[in-house]
Amino acid sequence: MNWLTDIIRPRIRSIVGDQKEVPDNLWHKCPSCEGMLFHRDLQDNMNVCTHCGHHLRITVKERLAIMFDDGRYETIDLPKVAYDPLKFKDRKKYSDRLKDSQNKTGLKDAMTIAKGTIGGQNVVIAAFNFSFMGGSMGAGVGEAIVRAAKEAVKTKSAFITIPASGGARMQEGMLSLVQMPRSIIAVEMVKEEGLPYIVLLTDPTTGGVSASFAMLGDIHLAEPGSTIGFAGRRVIEETVRETLPDDFQTAEYLQEHGIVDVVVKRADLRETLGRMLNLLMDPQGDSAGGTKKKGSNAKVNGKAAPAKTSSGGKNKSPAAKATKQIQAAQSAAKSAKKNKKKSAKKPAAKKVAKA
Amino acid sequence: MSQLDFEKPILELEAKIAELHHVSGDSAVNIADEITRMQTKASRLLQQAYSKLTPAQKVQIARHQQRPHFCDYISALIEDFTPLAGDRNFAEDHALIGGLGRFQGQSCIIMGQEKGHDTQSRIKHNFGMARPEGYRKAQRLMKMASQFQLPIITLVDTAGAYPGMGAEERGQSEAIAKSIETCLRTDVPIITVIIGEGGSGGAIAIAVADRIYMLEHSIYSVISPEGCASILWRSGDYAKDAATALKLTAQDLKQLKLIDGIIPEPTGGAHRYQEETIHNVERTIQKAMKDLMPWDKEKLLKSRREKFLAFGRNI
Numbered sequence: 038m039n040w041l042t043d044i045i046r047p048r049i050r051s052i053v054g055d056q057k058e059v060p061d062n063l064w065h066k067c068p069s070c071e072g073m074l075f076h077r078d079l080q081d082n083m084n085v086c087t088h089c090g091h092h093l094r095i096t097v098k099e100r101l102a103i104m105f106d107d108g109r110y111e112t113i114d115l116p117k118v119a120y121d122p123l124k125f126k127d128r129k130k131y132s133d134r135l136k137d138s139q140n141k142t143g144l145k146d147a148m149t150i151a152k153g154t155i156g157g158q159n160v161v162i163a164a165f166n167f168s169f170m171g172g173s174m175g176a177g178v179g180e181a182i183v184r185a186a187k188e189a190v191k192t193k194s195a196f197i198t199i200p201a202s203g204g205a206r207m208q209e210g211m212l213s214l215v216q217m218p219r220s221i222i223a224v225e226m227v228k229e230e231g232l233p234y235i236v237l238l239t240d241p242t243t244g245g246v247s248a249s250f251a252m253l254g255d256i257h258l259a260e261p262g263s264t265i266g267f268a269g270r271r272v273i274e275e276t277v278r279e280t281l282p283d284d285f286q287t288a289e290y291l292q293e294h295g296i297v298d299v300v301v302k303r304a305d306l307r308e309t310l311g312r313m314l315n316l317l318m319d320p321q322g323d324s325a326g327g328t329k330k331k332g333s334n335a336k337v338n339g340k341a342a343p344a345k346t347s348s349g350g351k352n353k354s355p356a357a358k359a360t361k362q363i364q365a366a367q368s369a370a371k372s373a374k375k376n377k378k379k380s381a382k383k384p385a386a387k388k389v390a391k392a
Numbered sequence: 393m394s395q396l397d398f399e400k401p402i403l404e405l406e407a408k409i410a411e412l413h414h415v416s417g418d419s420a421v422n423i424a425d426e427i428t429r430m431q432t433k434a435s436r437l438l439q440q441a442y443s444k445l446t447p448a449q450k451v452q453i454a455r456h457q458q459r460p461h462f463c464d465y466i467s468a469l470i471e472d473f474t475p476l477a478g479d480r481n482f483a484e485d486h487a488l489i490g491g492l493g494r495f496q497g498q499s500c501i502i503m504g505q506e507k508g509h510d511t512q513s514r515i516k517h518n519f520g521m522a523r524p525e526g527y528r529k530a531q532r533l534m535k536m537a538s539q540f541q542l543p544i545i546t547l548v549d550t551a552g553a554y555p556g557m558g559a560e561e562r563g564q565s566e567a568i569a570k571s572i573e574t575c576l577r578t579d580v581p582i583i584t585v586i587i588g589e590g591g592s593g594g595a596i597a598i599a600v601a602d603r604i605y606m607l608e609h610s611i612y613s614v615i616s617p618e619g620c621a622s623i624l625w626r627s628g629d630y631a632k633d634a635a636t637a638l639k640l641t642a643q644d645l646k647q648l649k650l651i652d653g654i655i656p657e658p659t660g661g662a663h664r665y666q667e668e669t670i671h672n673v674e675r676t677i678q679k680a681m682k683d684l685m686p687w688d689k690e691k692l693l694k695s696r697r698e699k700f701l702a703f704g705r706n707i
Contacts, residue, residue, distance in 0.1 A: 122704075123639045125637050179704075180705075183701065207615045207624070208624075211613065211614055211638075211648065213614050214613075215700065215704070217593065218576065218596065221572050221576060225577075245614070248564070249568075249593075251565070252563070252569040252570070253573060267560060267564040267593070268556075268559075273555045273560065277556055281557060294563070296563050
């Protein structure tokens with residue numbers, strides 16, 4: 038037993054023993070593959086799992102830094118609104134919940150407005166802070182979207198919203214529901230000026246937030262694996278009494294169903310947005326942003342190329358099958374024609390119809 | 393649901409009166425006095441109950457099965473009603489009915505959710521819970537109204553948009569969002585009446601209007617009191633508290649300046665006095681339409697936008 042207690046144990050201790058002194062938050066567990074992630078690796082990788090590529094939630098600050106050119110941007114103060122006009126109280130007062138969230142996050146409400154450039158083009162971003170009461174949308178958030186849209190119009194900028202929200206803030210009752218049309222009015226102001234409105238759907242985008250400004254983008258981007266939908270999964274399961282597919286309401290699922298344009302990895306976000314904004318805002322490619330882009334465009338294309346083929350590959354598979362079938366049918370028809378012209382036409386036609 | 397718990401003593405008394413009427417018909421004994429006495433008592437009880445309704449009781453009344461539904465309003469108020477079906481993409485949705493018709497001689501587009509009145513019709517109308525097709529049909533009809541410059545009347549009565557797998561796959565969120573957007577872009581007068589239950593996004597999708605009215609005992613809320621209680625109180629048992637906290641009654645929402653007016657219901661509620669209630673709704677729509685019809689397109693669009701932007705700022 039001596040070798041076990043005297044040699045092996047100290048060795049194990051020397052490798053793992055220090056762990057108790059290590060603070061908990063240095064290591065994260067990937068919610069998808071359960072792999073252990075060192076906090077610095079995770080940070081360097083934009084909060085994307087280094088093992089499986091799962092996109093973990095990210096703070097608005099970190100997100101804005103990876104989106105704007107050189108990570109530089111300017112924030113705009115949130116407009117003041119009348120908080121808690123209902124004097125709402127459940128097990129706890131809404132005003133207290135609000136204060137708790139404000140103290141915890143150092144934010145005034147679940148929204149950050151920022152402006153800067155992406156791909157050289159002026160951009161105003163309205164981003165939800167999920168950590169602030171689940172990113173719920175009340176009067177403060179709605180008013181902030183209006184404020185951000187006005188800023189975009191004033192500075193002739195593209196408008197980008199980044200929802201990360203469970204939906205309406207029910208503690209504000211009907212005043213939260215009317216933020217749906219109010220936020221849509223904001224988006225209308227931007228669209229009327231001919232400025233691009235892009236939505237980056239992140240985890241989660243549900244309820245009243247998904248059923249308003251978030252579904253009205255000129256372009257819908259989504260982060261891989263994000264949950265996006267109107268009703269909650271559990272509510273649907275209880276209503277229809279059947280189990281839903283695992284990937285139900287994910288970004289990829291929504292793309293398959295025609296609701297999302299592009300599922301973009303965090304690492305490709307700035308390039309993708311820059312390219313889109315330049316295509317939309319600089320049609321001749323002659324502005325400062327345009328010329329700057331020309332050089333980087335090759336890079337963009339070079340980098341985007343494999344992504345394109347890989348995503349295209351997924352989409353292609355059924356199409357490729359179909360063309361193969363048609364080809365097969367045609368070749369069958371041809372060969373049949375060679376053999377017996379009259380009788381061959383019928384089966385060939387049938388096969389084509391099937392394909 | 394066909395009986396409200398707080399109405400029980402009144403209903404019992406009414407049953408007795410009916411019985412006495414029956415008896416008095418074939419007996420020589422004069423019991424007219426007794427009947428009148430009981431009738432006075434019944435109406436007093438009704439008055440008492442309806443003068444101090446709690447929000448939770450209003451939720452019950454708003455959902456009452458005998459309350460006039462969309463189809464009752466159509467048959468009473470709309471001549472030449474011509475329902476139009478389908479979203480031209482996928483399906484017809486019987487939960488949200490819409491079409492052309494005449495309101496007091498004026499051709500208009502009218503739409504709203506229909507919950508159904510018995511098991512069979514409730515299933516047909518999916519309990520008034522529309523799928524994306526319903527909201528896409530609504531968009532189609534609003535565009536048609538704009539094309540022919542016809543005013544729009546929407547009658548809202550739904551627990552909410554349908555939460556189903558197919559509905560999600562076909563873009564329930566997008567359909568609702570687009571429906572709100574279409575309301576904001578439609579350059580003809582839009583008049584909305586919440587006639588029963590105004591359930592969240594499924595209701596507001598067709599309720600972004602120039603005039604928004606609520607029947608006296610209708611409700612309009614961001615979430616059902618039951619849903620709210622189960623999330624915030626972690627138990628559905630607190631639905632009554634949630635109903636109060638959510639400020640979902642017509643009276644609360646008038647105070648918050650989120651609606652333009654309250655349409656009175658006779659004492660005893662719309663479920664007891666269908667005709668009178670429908671008539672009150674008619675008069676309100678008539679007045680609103682008279683006000684709005686002279687407005688030009690720009691004024692309509694601009695003031696509708698300003699109206700919604702003012703919500704929350706003006707309290």
